[in-house]
Structure formats: structure tokens, C-alpha cells
Amino acid sequence: MDDTTTRLLTLLNVSATKAGKRKWTAVDEFPSEKLNKRKKTARFATATENPDVPKAAETTVEMEGEDTVPLEDDGDEETAPSGPDVYESHFGRTPALLSETSRAAVDRHAWTTSRKMCGKLGSVVELVPEGCQPIAKSDTAILERLITPFKKRQAKLHRDQAELQNDLLSALSTNGDIYLPSTAWEHKKTLREVIALHAINHVTKKRRRVLKNNERLTKADDNVSSPEDAQDQGFTRPSVLILLPFRSSALDWFTAMTSHTPAPAFQVENQSRFLAEYGLAPGMVDKLATAEPGTYPRDHVETFKGNVDDNFRVGVKLTRKSVKMFADFYGCDIIMASPLGLRRSIEKEKSADYLSSIEVLVVDQLEALTMQNWEHVKFVLSHMNKLPKDSHNADFSRIKPWYLDGHAEYLRQSILLSAIETPETRALFNSSLKNVAGKLRVEKRWPPVQVPEGIDQNLTHFDCSNPKDEADKRFNYFTTQLLPLVLKSAVQSSNTAVFIPSSFDFIRVQNYFKKQSGVSFAVLSEYSSNQEISRARQAFFTGKKAFILISERFHFYKRYKIRGIRNLIFYGPPDHPQFYTELLSCPFLDDGVEASDVTCRVLYSKYDWFRLERIAGTEAAVELIKAA
Template sequence: MLHKMITNYEDVFYCRRTPENESVRLLYCSHALNHSLLCRALVSKNNEKEKQFGVSDSLRDQGFHRARTLILVPTREAARRIVHTFFQLMPKGSTVSHRRRFERDFGLQPGDTDKEKKTGRKPKDYEEWFSGNSNDNFRIGLAFSKKSVKLYSAFRDSDLILASPLGIKAIIDDEEEKQADVQYIIASIELLIIDQAEMLLMQNWATVQHIVSLLNQRPTVPVFASAARIRLCYLAGYGKRYRQTLLFSAVSTFLITLLSGECENFQGMNYIPPLSHYTDLYPTFLPDWVRIPGLKIPNRTGQKRQHSDIESVNEDKSTNYNFKLHLISFVVPGQISLKSSYGKLVNKDQSDSEDEMEVPPLKITDSLSSKELLKLDSSTNSLLLSRKSLTPTDYTYLSGLNVSMARLNAFKQRILPRLRRGTDPRVLIYVPDLYDLEELRQVLLSESLDFCCINEYTEDSEAERFRTLFGDGRIRILLITERYYFFRRRKIRGPQTFIFYGPPTFPWFVKELYDFRHSEDEIQYNMTILYCHPIETHIVAMITGSIEF
């Protein structure tokens, strides 16, 4: 199915990328290589026709520049694996130019040997992300022919550009001196491939969005090929509609789905959502003994547990883990949410009070102005229209600032009183964003609470000291950022209360943090997830199973 979508040149957002699913790389590499070779063969054939019969509209077979494929990956190791996949796909006996230089630049560096010895201590996804050369600043051009691959080709002579977002951003920032180089990369892209998008989210997703927004724009400097050979769609400014976008990720977030706004492929788009680790009636990333209060499980023996957690209830040796799961939703002030399809709207203010108001029936055929609200009810997946006129300020109610402020207010009202009373022991607060961490730090400081913070910029020695203090019980509250846990993946000892300030980007992090506890006593465990309705509801549903919207 996936192969058919790709070869049909449809856009694909594939959110089931896993370390075990290496065939995905082989699939898009073969597609990119086939596209490049077919295009080169067509250009060569039309060159002969032009020499014999002269210029004709039937010979329009090019964009503004030669580069037709752009592949964005996060690290040099990921780029090295892609290039080696191209080597495997080429016919036997093919020549490779500058291969020794490539292995020197993209292979293991002298300081990376010790890191490779630690392979096996981290989860498989971490090893895939950070094994090998994890440098994230690179760009390289590749030129293909029937039996040769040229590495480090000039951008104007390249069929494929393999780069990191940071590598392209360096050229964009230096646009005055290298404006032509930028055009060689972005002007005529027919195939855009973004692999390991989940890691790009942790680097700088804004750079990816900026690069994609610049693709297929008409050049401002006349350094392109003959206008007689350029396709009319590029001359008319419709290059985006003929560009295929392939995105491969292990997670699905609203930032990834927002990228679909830059995809205008007339062939259409396919979205393949992620799969949960526990595929029961309601798929979830948490086992049943976490979601079902009082369910008994066997004592931990070091063996990996299978998906059928309920079967372990009948075993002799069992432990009753008293686990409570709390889901706290909040809405943004001024948000309008549709409660049902029976003509009622709910206007939720900051205090979560509900004021129902009747809405007259609206026919689908009625013409709507640009200021009328169109909302998708996620619980029924049906389009509901309402004649609610919005002011310009209503359009920004889901902006990052408003959501952040509403999240902080919900934390103060629903969670902070528990921290003041001190009834929750060993509190681990997982914060998705560094700016939210700073806001929480100020709030906890004003309450004179005993806590410490670890973020991605904390020195390893200081982070180790904080984790030791928390594990020994000398610090009651520990705050960590998502990017710290992503880049370090260090075990946190001793937490009994888990507070997720927002749904984690990686749902399986919830189970990892819970499994890192080191206690066999029958004690109370609590987990609280704070989320914004409705934009984060589907993420929470992926973690905990189906919930009421």
C-alpha cells in the first residue's frame, strides 16, 4: 500500500517510523533514485530531439535548475545510511566519486568511539537517533548516471540534495553572497523527503517549516536553464502542485500536521497515523495494569512483558500496584467549542464554566463569510457549521502564548494546591517546553517549595547531582524538560507522583518514566496529564486509550 502511494506520486505523511522498519529508507531511496535516473534519461533524449528538430513546447522537461530531489535528515549518520542505500541500489560495478572523503566526513569521528561502546544500554530508538556521527550541520549534492554516483557535486550539477535543516539554513542566512546556491536547492524540487521528523522536532522544527515554505518559488536571479525547456507550471508559479512530499516520523503532532498546509500536490495526500504499543480495543501506550485500578501483575523478573497484561493476573506471585491516573483538561479563554450536533454551543471561559446558547439551524448550502466559524468535531468526525461571527482577536485564541497562559492557570488552580499541601511524595514534573519550565520555576519559587530543575542546557554533573538528590528523597519535586530526556535518556529513580505539564511528544516516554521506578513496595502511584482541549486530546487518547472528548 505504501509503495503504491509513493510510486503514484501522492503526498504521504507516514507516522509509523520505527528502528525496526528499515524498509522505509530502502523504499524512498529507490523512489528517489528511480525519479532522478528517469528524469536524466528524458532530458538526454530531448536534447537529441532539440538538436535534430529545434525548440518545441513538447520538449519542456525541466525546472529552473537540475536538482529535483531534496532529502532532509537530522544527522550525518542518517545521511550516511541513505547514501549507502543508494550504493546498494546501483548496478554492480558502478563507480563512486569522492567516497573516501565522504566516509571521512560522515563516518565516526575520533571522539565517537567511546559512545559506540555504550550501544545496548539505551532504547533502540535512542540508538538510531544518536549512534554514529550525530553532527547536524551538513549539506551534500549527489549526481547520478546509469553506472556512477558523484558525491560532493556542485548544487547546480546535482540531481539530489541531501542536507540537514541547519545546513540549508546556513545558506539562507548568507543569501546575499550565495543567493544562486539557494535557488539551486529550492527552486525546482519535485520530490521532498523528510525522514526522522520526530528528531527534527527536537532540533528546530521552525527551520524545517521555513525551508518548506521557500520551495518552488520562482528565482530572482537569472542563472537557470533555457526558458524554452522549462515546464509551464514552473513559469506560472504552480510548482508546488507538482511536488511530492514524503514525511516519515515515529510520532504525530500538530506541528507535523501543520506542514500539510505547504503541500499542494494535485495527486492528493495520505496520512498514516502511528500505532500504539498495546493494540487492545482502545489502542494505548500504557498497559492495562496502569489504566485499570487494582489490577494485579507479577513481580518484576527482568523479562520483557508481552502485550497480554491481563493474563498475568492469574499467576501466583503478584503485586497490587495502587495506581491512579488523572486527566485534567483546560480550554483557552475565549474558545468556542461545539458540545453536540443538536444546535447548542458551549462558550467556555477561564473558569471552565459552561454557558449554553441556542444556535439556529444552518444549511450546508448557505454561503459563509470569511469571519464565520468552521469547526471539526473530533468526537463524531463530522463537520458542524455555526453562524458565529468572530472578531479578529478570536482567530488567535489558539496561539502559543494563549495556550501557554491557560496551561499555567490550570496548573495553578488544579495542581499547585496539591503541591502546597505536600500530600504527593516524590513529584516528577515533565515539561515539554523550556519556556514553560521557566514559568513553573517562578511559580514554585513564589510558593517557597523545595524543588530542582533539569533542562537540556544543564551540565551533566549538575543534572546527575539533582537526580541523586531526588532519588534519595532529599528533594521532593524534580522538573525535567522533554528535550533533556530526549537527548540524555537518563533514568529517574524514586518518583511516585508523575505530573505531565503537557502531553509528551513521544507517547512511549510515559511508560519509560514509569518503568524506571525502583521499588517493589505496595505504595500509591499517581499520574496526572494536563492537556488543552481539543488540540491535544488525540495525543492523550493515544497514551491512555479512548477518552471522552
Template sequence: MGFRGSRGGSRGVPRGRGARGRRGGLMQGRGKPIFDSARMAQTEAKELPEPESESSEEEEIPREDESSDEETEDIPAIRPYAALVQSLAIESGPHTKRRKLDHSQQGGDIDPKRDVPDDAELGRVDAENADDVEEDEEGPGTATDGLLQDDEDLEDASDPFESHFAAPEADILSQRLKSLRNNQWSTKKMVLPIDGKVVLSIPEPVDSTASVTSSLISGPENLKLKHKLSGAFIKQQTSFDKLERSIAPFIFNYQDVLFCSRHPGNAESLRRLTCLHMVNHIFKTRDRVIKNNARLAKEVDNTELELRDQGFTRPKVLMILPTRESCVRMIKVITSLCEPEQQENVKRFEDTYVEKTVNLSEDKPEDFRELFAGNDDDMFRLGLKFTRKTIKYFSQFYNSDIIFASPLGLRMALEGKEDKKGDYDFLSSIEMVVVDQADALVMQRWEHVEFIFEHLNLQPREAHGCDFSRVRNWYLDNNAKYFRQIITLTAFNTTEINTLFLKESKNWTGKVKISPNYSGAIQGLGLKVKQTFSRLGAPSFDADPDSRFEYFTSAIIPTLTRRIKDTSGVVIFIPSYFDFPRIRNYFATSPNTSGLSFASISEYTPVRDVARARSHFLSGRHSILLYTERAHHFRRYRLQGVKKIIMYGLPDNPIFYKEMVEGYLGRSVQEGKLEPGQGSVRIIFSKWDLLKLERVAGSERVGKMIRDKGDTFDFL
């Protein structure tokens, strides 16, 4: 009887550090349940995107819905598609748009950080807003002429945007869609300048156009970019480095990418490349719609003109991020590429997302500082809208081009509130999903990520002002998930991330997984220590928790109880919280451990109890300390008095292995509490820990350790 449930799905819900977002009755991404209704109401009042006034529109695609991203109306039962179209036939024709003008700015430069007053966002016009005047909207022809002058807006058959979204080859597309439904893939290994394993999978049949991804891209001049974006990007860098040359072909050819070697050193390059691609996609989509609007306006009889250029709703890109600070970094890259003349609500964004003070010490590891520096709140969602010269923050979801959200923040919007049903129609036309720092999301609550993907690209339950005559056919045929691109960036691969990649990546142009070759965390520890890997025989993945617990109680516990007086300074590292209460209860109730004193630290342990446990462990009052992986992930405690480490399972993050073995045992040696070479580490693993074992033991050793007849492997 295991305590884990499904290990490939949801994990425990850690409490987290300094999280500011709170909601009642639902698990915080890194915290326990919060039921503070007053604080919930206060936070929601601050966070919710405000209703948007038509007067703030500048030059947009018609048919935008005016519903809020959270304050949605009750949604009736799903109606047949034909009835839906018939009932909405009268809702054609764009709304009149207005644009705000400040008298003090007319005829002069636009303040790039002008904030629209909240009352104006709510559409309330009173004496305080008397300066907001109505201006005639620029006509479709004018807008199109401007675009043609910018980059001529010519359709290029070699542009991946055309071949993937706008005009895919019908025969190839139909065959590949059939292969995707039957899960038929053609897989091959590739060689790139970067070190690692590259596996490219393409739905059958594989034609000659698929080989384009094997060619490198030397710089931005080789990409099919909007002229404005290309110029802004070249100002920042004129060529690509080795990583960018290797990964850019897959990203810009709209293939799904799982990149498993993200680290603080290459994070900025990956952000810049990903943001360039998604903004380029948004601009091309928008400009195509505006161009077709002009064509329809010029045609006297346009009943025979069929222009399929849209989805059901406006949002096209979803970015799933771990913290508000990660959202700030993405938006900084986007604004540097777009170079907008005006940013609406930017001060509100800076006040609620940007941390002005340094909240971490320099002695923390680099990966920890990258993740938790700045505003580390993991409960947020934000809409971003582009017009010709403006970026608007806090736009309603249905009026947004990009949605930034943490898994917890977006799930709360999808599930709704007690008095209102949830709404996920704004995710119906998502064409690009970016999951950055996926390894950090695993340490939050991965179930939220799975929930989000379950609600992507579903048929909408309401029309939301959609002009169905402009909707692309593959949306109407419920094939949007086969055109959606998923870009996942992670420091390392895990069972959860790999399962999501296999299950959700159904891109008709293919998918690629890029993984590094690992030398192993057991190498170069900086001290001599005996490391013993013990393999247990778990017949299946579901049986692994019970097999592991049985091995622990029958093989590990006797070594601790045999000489109780000599047992001290033992840290038992437990990767999963589902195993933690089982082991803690065993130490507390089993007669076999009655002579052992122990303390415990998990992600839920209050700060005062953590300090007491560490103090008693250091003094020897408690000989054993139970310590979870998430407690280390969120706190990075530097434990003292450690003489022996027992790993109930391997950590997901190989950095943790070095920090505990080299840091804890090495510190004991330096402080004279442990003789050099006397410390030891014992690790329990099974064949189901293949990904973890590769990172710790090394790519060259992992196969032998999994397949060899022996079940014990020693390293010094």
C-alpha cells in the same frame, strides 16, 4: 500572559548531545547560541562543497551553474521575467565538458572509491595533476543510443512520471489547480492491509484515474522503473511486504504522503522504497533531457521544436534529515540501488559523516539508539550528483541532483553570511521533498523546517545558465508547488507536523495521511499504579498556556503544600521549554511554594548541574524535580527515588510515558523505596492535546475523554 508564543510553530532550542556542527550567532538545532568564530571558520572550511571543475563532468545536462552552494555572489534585485529572458538570450549553448582520466586506470577497471584531489575540484591544474587529461565528451547521440539499449526509453502514458510531470491531462490539471487555489478537496477513508486510519484527499474533480492508488503493488515488477534500477532492486528483494504493498501506490503515483507509524523495525523498508522512487525520478528526468538533446542535435531546423523537460535549476530532490548518520543510511541505500562504477570523494564522505566507533550503550531504548547512534551531528548539508557511471559527493548545490541537509544546516545556507546575501534559487526546481524522522526534527527546532518550506519553488532571482526554452510551463506559471511531492515519515503525528501537511501539501494528484490505531500507553505498564487524567477548560488554542498555568497553581500546588513533610520524590514533567521557566520562576519566587525545595533539569542544564540535581533529589534534599521532555529525549535519564509523577502536559512521544511511569515508579518499587500500588501519576490535558491524548489513553478512549461532562478520569 503566556510564555509560549505560537505552539504550532517554533519550539525552544535544546542544547543537544555531542553535536559537532557549530556556527556563530545562530541557534544550534539542539543547542544554545555559539559565538566561537574561530571554530566556525574551521568547520566551514571543512564542510563547504568545493567549486567543481568542468573536467570532472562525465555526461550531464547542460546549463549547470558554477556557483558554490554557500559561497554565492551578491544577488541583485529581482528583474521582470521578460527582461531576464532577453538579457540571457545570448547565453545559449552547452559548455564543453571534460572528464578526468587517471593514466593508471586507462584501459583497466575503474576504482570504485577513487577520490578526486581537492586541487582538481578547485580547477587548479599543476604538476601534481598532470595525469588529468581532457577527453572528448560522448555525444548526445551516443548517450541516447546507450539509454535505448538499456530500457528502450519509451514514453508510457501509464507511467506516473508521464501523467504527473511530463504530460498531465490539460483539462483535469486546470480544474484541479483551480480547486487547489480555492482549497477544495474530496476526502475519503480507505482500508489497507496495515492497521490504521487512511485518509486520501484529492482536489476536485476526482476522475477514474484516482482509483489507481487503491490497488496494491505486490512487488517491484509492478512499478514503472528504469531497467537498471529494477534489476538492482530485485536482487535485494523480489516482493513487497504488507507495509510496502500498502504505501507504494501513493509514493510511486507522486501523491503526498504523511506516514505516522515509522519505527526502527520498518525504517529500512521505508528508506529503500523512498530512495528507489526518488532515484527513479532523477534518472527519468535526466534521460529525458539527454534524449531531447539528441533530437535537437539531429534536427536541421529545430526552431519549431518545443521540448519542455526541465526546471530552472538542476536539483530535483531535497532530503531533510535529523543527523549525519541518517544521511549515511540513505546514501547507502542509494548506492546499493545505483551500483555506480565510480564514487568521487567517497573517502572524504566517510571521514566526515561515518562514525567508526560505537558511542551508545545497549541499555538505551531502541528508538534512542537508532536516532543517536553513529554521527549524531545535526548541522550538515551535502550535494549528491549522478552521471552515467558515477556518483559524486560534495557537489555544488547547483550541480547536484539530491540535496541532503539538516534543518539547521540548510537554513544557514539559505540565510547566507554577514558579508553575503542568502541564496535559495537552488530550491526553485525541487520536485520531491523527503522528511525522514520528522518527530526528531520537532525536538530540534521546527522553525527551521518551516523556513525551508517557505523558500521552496520560488521564482529564481538569477538565471544560473537556464535555457528558458526548455523549462516546463508550470514552472514558468509559478505552479511548481502543485507538482511537488512531499513524503513525510514520522513515528507519530504532532501539531507542527500536521500543520505543515495541511499547509504545504498542495499536490494536484492528492495527498494521503496514514495513522495507526493506538491501544494506549496506559495499557500493559507492568505495575499497578493510579493514573488520574485531569481535563482543563481552555477556550482556545492560544489561551491554553495561561489556562494550564492557572490550573496548575490553583489545583496542583495546594496538594503539594498541604503536607510538605510528606512531599518527596515528586517529578513534574514539562513538555515545552516555554512553560519550563515560568514554572521554575513560580517555585523560586511564589510564597505559596516557599516551603518546597526543588531542582530542575532541562535540555540546557550543564552535566555537572544535572548530576547535582539527581543526587539531591535521590537523597531527599530536594523534594521536587522539574524535568523537561527534551531533556528526556536527548538524554533518557533513569531517575531514582521517584514516588509521584505530575505531568504538566502529555508527552509527544508515547514511549516517554511508559519509560517514566513504568521505569521510574517501577524502579522505586524494586529498590524498596515505594510500596507496590502506592505510586501515582496525575496528568493535565485539554481538548487541544487530542493527538497526544490518543497515543497515551488510546484511540477508543480519546473521544469520551474529550467530550464527556466530567473532567477527571482514573485508570489503574
């Protein structure tokens, strides 16, 4: 008997000792109290209607004691669009797509690949498990109470934005995985609102099924066991996880979600607390948001405005008439968290059971997460959809069979959003997503970046046949071929900036420079203090230091303009193409500098494809790789 079977039998035995369970315990999460408990008044904050920065408006709601029928037990008679129930066909008791053949194909990474156009999403690569049929495009099965107000708001958008939303909704409705690796900033809010609508629709449909079965089972004879068609839930209640880099990102998603749950139909509990903890503290001024346009690059402003704390986690509970922030993880429907915050929670509690039944995963701003600690992302994903360590008062007669079989990861829908694509994010899409409904990856053809005219750009290739040897090969070429030539040049041996994308490579190169006698250099890394940054910039600009080493993470977080640069060496192409343009513009901060005074060398291998494509453009990058 394997460990998985043993753990599951243990959970079943624990559950069997707890008699009288009929309802989903995650719904009735509070213990019953006396029926004659007096009414109490609770203060809730109403959701503002789709604001950029929500305002906390308080309203008073009369509530009965917690033992009375809660809001989520109200009947929900809204109807979905006609046709097959997309939710039931994928997340129901017996999904047709979940077969031994499809699972085996996914485990072998055997996918049938095709390309097609997907409306405003553009060209997409569609992957389906080998031997399985592609999922036919279906209508967007959004509940009427959600889609009607959404369409009213959508009517105010530009036609292209509305069409983009509709095309994404159509793709989401297949319940397959979606990877958008080149999301433009002007589309971020539009896409976020659509995905939030999809997530709320998913939670609502799941809740309706559970509540209807609760009512049906309550009327049944207590001596009769639950029928098989009442298997409608997972091990725990949370079914949507949204991974984000900063608290400001969570605030954006909160705004997107509450745009679909507007007052007065919905009340938002703990909104004031949420805005206080996830917005800026009173008296604080956001210099990025208040600066004149053009002072900072747009991507920097959009990424770092607001509260940029990267350690957070919050549960969101949805009922028919309310949204509760800061709900307990085992009593919530949606979890918004940073990878760091979730990892600390898992390690502290020594349990990730609340991730066991996640059915929709959203990872936003992957480009920022790769600049944090990617290991945190991998850690969180490795704990998803695993058999829980404890039963958490679950009624195992109500759990869907594919959860008990340990097959939840084959049905989870993952939605990945990023401004750029990196090897880490592509590996996540290729290896970690196992949805038997297939997956879509949006493609983009990149134009070459714009740099000051006349600069001599020298793209230098080094041979490498094995990706495992790439770091060593790059270092050896840099230290034995490229750097000695630079040091021999009277012009290039000073006023030279070395830009290094990888933090591991940065430490390696820095240690090498320390051992080089007679070479003066300054360092700008993400760990540099403000005082160290000021000293390094001043020493380089005045010529006291001939070289300055700059990590990509430093530039990502700080975006300083470095004066005194005449020669640029890119140890590797930067992940973010705008960094290439920005650094090549730095020499012209000084008076009297001509384009002929500036040199640029870029070291690359065939494994730098993603980065090279965004700098040289798709067509030129293909030729560079072929010629290498």
C-alpha cells in the same frame, strides 16, 4: 505588473543575452577545455552492495578530459514498463491535473476526503482537490535497470516486508503526497530503500528526457528555436530534497541509494570522504551501538547512534554509471541536508535558488526534527519552489511552462515519515502540501501504553475553547488548581517530578517556581551541562530538592533514569508515549517501593488529542475527550 511577473521577466531578459544555449547547462557544468588534454586518473570508491555500514573500496577509473562526452551524456536505452508514462503525465510539459480548478481548490484548502485500505500500509485517508477525480492506482513505473536488481534483493525479505514495499511503491507511483505518521522502527530500512528507489527512478527519467532532447537539438539547425516539446527542465538541476535530522541519517540514506546503484555498474565518487565526514571519527566508540541489548531503549539507540551532528548539507549527482557525493548544489540531482544546515546556507548566500525546482521532497524522522527547532523546517519549506533570483545560465526555452507560471509547488510530491504524529507535523501535511494529485495519510489505532500495575493514574482535564489560549489556560490551571493541592499534601510536596513537554512552557513554569518562596527544586533541561545534571539528580535523590522539573527534550536527548521519584506530574501528555512508561518505571529503581506509593497526575485538554491517544489508547482517548 506584480512582483512575480517582474522578477520572471528580469530572468528572461538575463537569459536572452546569453546566446547559443541548447543543452541543459546543469549537465555541462564545467567549462570546456582543450580537446587534446591528456588523460587523467581519478580515484573513485565503489559502492558496496547494500551494507549496513559501507566500506570504502577504491577503484581506479580512466577519464578523458572534461570537454569530452561526459558519462551522463551516454544514451540510456532502458525502457519503462508498458502503459502510460506516469512521470510524463505528472511532471511533463502540460500535466492534465494542473488546472485552474484544482489549484483554486488547493488554495482554499478544499479537499474531498475518503478512507480506504491500502494493503500493508493499512487504513489511509485520501484527500483530492474538490471537484477533481481521485488518481487511479497504477503500476509501479520503475525503470527496468532499477527494478530488476531490486526485485532480486526483495526476494530475500520476509513476505510482509516485501508486500509493504510493493504497496508503498504503488502509492508513490501516483506522484501524490504521502504521510506516514506512525512508522515502526522495524520498517524504517525497508521503507527508506523503497523511497530511495523512487527518487533515483525520478532523477533517471528526468535525465533521460533531457539527454534525448539535447541530442535531438544538437542535430537540429542552430537557427531554429527549440520546439515546445523540448521543454523538459526546471530553473535549476536539483529535483530531490531529503531533509534529515543528523549526519547518521544521511549515511543511512546514502546506503539506501547505493543499494540501487551497486558496483561494478556504478562508481561512487568521494565515498571515502563521505564516510569519514558522516560516520564516526577514527578511534571513537559508539556506546549506544555497542551496548548490550536492553541497556538503552531501541528508539534512543536508533535515533542517536553514529554521528549526530545536525548541521550538514551535501549534493548528490547521479549519472548513468556513477554517483558523485559532494557535488555542487547547482550541478547535483539530490540534496541531503538538515534543516539547520540548509537554513545557514540560504542565509549565508542570501539565495535558495537551488530549491526552486525540487519535484520530490522527503522529510524523514519528523519526530526528531520536532525536538530540534521546528522553525528551521518551516523556513526551508517557505523557500521551496519559488522563482529564482538569478538565471544560473538556464535556457528558458527548455523550462517547463508550469515552472515559468510559478506553479511548481502544485506538482511537488512530498513524502513525510515519522514515528509519531504531532500538531506541527499534521499542520505541515494539512497546510503546506499543495499537490494537485492529492495526498494520503496513513492512520493508526493506538493501544494504551503499559505501565506498572497498581499505579494510581489521575488524568485531569481543563477547559479551553480556543487553541490560542491553550498555553495560558494550562498554566493558570496548574498554578491555581493543581500545584496548590500538591503543596498542601505532606506526601506529594516532596519527591515530585514535573514533566513538561513544551520548551516554552518549561521556561514559564521554571520562572514560576523561582518566585515561589519555600519551594526547593532542581532543573533538568536540554541545556543542562553534565555537571548540572549530576548535581540536580543527586540533590533530588537525597531529598535536598523537593521538586525536579524535567523537559521532554532533556529526556529525548539523555534518557536518564531519575531515582527518588514518588509522585509524577505531567504538565501535558508527552509527545513520545514511551516516555510516559519510562518515567513511571523510575520509582521502582529504589528498593522497597510499591505501586501504591506512586501517584501520577496528567493535565490535558482537547488539544492534546495526539498525545492522549498514544497514552490512553485510541478508544479510551475518544471517551476522555467526549467526557471533558
